[in-house]
Amino acid sequence: MTDSFLWIGLTNVFSPLNLAAIIGGTMIGMLVGAMPGLSATMAIALLLPLTFSMEPETGISMLTSLYIAAMYGGSVAAILLRTPGTPAAAATVLDGYPMASRGEAGRALGLSLSASLVGGVVAAIALLTIAPLLGRIVLNFGPVEIFAVAVLGITIIGSLSAGSTILGLLAGAIGLLLGTVGMDPTTGTPRYTFGVMNLFSGIEFTVALIGLFSVPQAIRLMLHSNTDDSARVSNIRDRMLPTLKQFREILPNSLRSSMIGVLTGLIPGTGGDTASWFAYNEARRFSKDKAKFGTGHPQGIVAPEAANNAVVGGALVPTIALGIPGSSATAVLLGGLMVHGILPGPTLMTEYGDVTYTLLWAVLFANIALMVVGIFFTRLCVAVTKIPDRVVGPVIIVLSVVGSYAINNAMFDVWLMFVFGLVGFIFDRVGIPTPPLVIGLILGPILDTSLQQSLLIGQGSWLVFLQSPISAVLLAIAMLSVLQSAISAYLLGKSTSKGRTATEVSEGHE
Secondary structure (H helix, E strand, C coil): CHHHHHHHHHHHHCCHHHHHHHHHHHHHHHHHHHCCCCCHHHHHHHHHHHHCCCCHHHHHHHHHHHHHHHHHHHHHHHHHHCCCCCHHHCCCHHHHHHHHHCCCHHHHHHHHHHHHHHHHHHHHHHHHHHHHHHHHHHCCCCHHHHHHHHHHHHCHHHHHCCCCHHHHHHHHHHHHHHHCCEECCCCCCEECCCCCHHHCCCCCHHHHHHHHHHHHHHHHHHHCCCCCHHHCCCCCCCCCCCCHHHHHHHHHHHHHHHHHHHHHHHCCCCCHHHHHHHHHHHHHHHCCCHHHCCCCCHHHHHHHHHHHHHHHHHHHHHHHHCCCCCCHHHHHHHHHHHHCCCCCCCCHHHHCHHHHHHHHHHHHHHHHHHHHHHHHHHHHHHHHHHCCHHHHHHHHHHHHHHHHHHHHCCHHHHHHHHHHHHHHHHHHHHCCCCHHHHHHHHHHHHHHHHHHHHHHHCCCCCCHHHHCHHHHHHHHHHHHHHHHHHHHHHHHHHHHHHHHHHHHHHHHHC
16 A cells, blocks of 8 residues: 555656646745745745645645755855854854855855755655654653753753853853743743733744844944955855765765754754754764864755755654644644645555655655755855845845744834844854854753653652653763763863963973
8 A cells, every 4th residue: 555655646746737836835945045034934834825726735745845945045045144044054154154255155055955955865765764663753752852852952052162161051041041931831920021921922933043143244244344355255156066076075974964854853843953953063073173163164064954954854754644743834734734634643644645645755856856946046146145245234134124023923023133133243242152042042942841741740750851761861962962072171171271381381492
């Protein structure tokens, strides 16, 4: 039965209408992803009514293609303007923009596109071969295990603190604190809302992200407008797609990051933003050139881009197999299935096998379309960078305002975005890293909710986290990660002090 559905799905994808839907969804997704403030979830929600009159296979294929392409589209603005188009592209900024600034915009975009293709293909293969098995794994993740995942994620903060680890931990703690703003998930008690009704639902993550990354960059562009055209990221002069040798060099990192993306997507509540930081951290851990990360290192672009595209496939597994959305975007896709009279769950791959396997094949072909369309689309996007900085800055502000307002149609979000923009600008001035704050914002609500649920399950006993084998293993890995960061910092400080002593001695002899 499964084999027959497999071929039916492949036949459906090759129909002219479905191919057109995949290409159309890919183009729309790239445009949405490249525009700061516009998320894939928002675009899927806006496009959903247009699919009501389509066949279920066509409509779902279009929405899935949009979701995949938006993940890559976010890296275009991240690399060219240091403004992530989507939350999942925030980690790409760290190495993508520095590489583009030194005249390698084409290489950076090509690495992003190639890594996205690898991540998408790996996710598609996982969906087509082991989706039923992966769906069962999700059943083992309850609040206890999700808390352990969040704790493991927090250990990334130490690795992402490029300057001072203490300042990085401070930023991470601020992020965790901001993540608890709103109604308590268990008791329903307002926390840190100061009577402001708009804060009762918490801080909108996308609003915070736009403010932290977009506004400081816009201010920098307006204050330090470039007058030397040679110093601008104005066109692609270098080779865009990597050579075969370069592709072989990034392939191990791409495959590892893709698996991280698939596994992260499997866990409900996590998404491309979490996976990209996980992958970036692991790429740095395995790299022999850790100091190069954050300065325009190719592996720093490959890791988050492969991971955030692979998340799409991982997030679709619990959505298809259990009816549990793995991310906010798949939650909207879930609504799309239900609108067409298809009930997600364990019977989806049997009773609605033709639609399901069409969706799975669409994931694979959407990534192929992404590669082809992306080559032409990306070069067109470079035209944005030819605009003078004093013009680009206000445009980024306008797009940020529009994007922030469009999320909830509320001016409060616009003012909140500017507050986070001011925070981001101050952080840049005093040398406090922003990524740890972003990590705290992402993991704060997950950590808060899962901790309270876990303690309720354990009747107040913290031993509940050691009674679950999965949780115990994840917490042990987190502890080892902290120890490794501490030892690395100690050895680095020791070698630095030795270097200073040697320098002082040599200067004394002179």
